């Protein structure tokens with residue numbers, strides 16, 4: 883399916899500490915072998931912890947993403 887497309891992104895991410903930021907919900911990046919995948923849903927104006935629902939303005943953590 884799309885796996886060849888997702889695998890084509892690996893040479894960049896597999897050899898570095900770079901992350902993939904995606905809105906995809908299919909898990910194809912991980913299936914292709916990507917290790918550092920940040921799954922983003924909704925708005926980029928704020929970020930919420932998926933475990934405790936702590937919410938913060940994205941601009942406050944932009945340097946940490």
Ligand SMILES: [Zn+2]
Pocket residue numbers: 931932933934935936
């Ligand atoms: Zn939390």
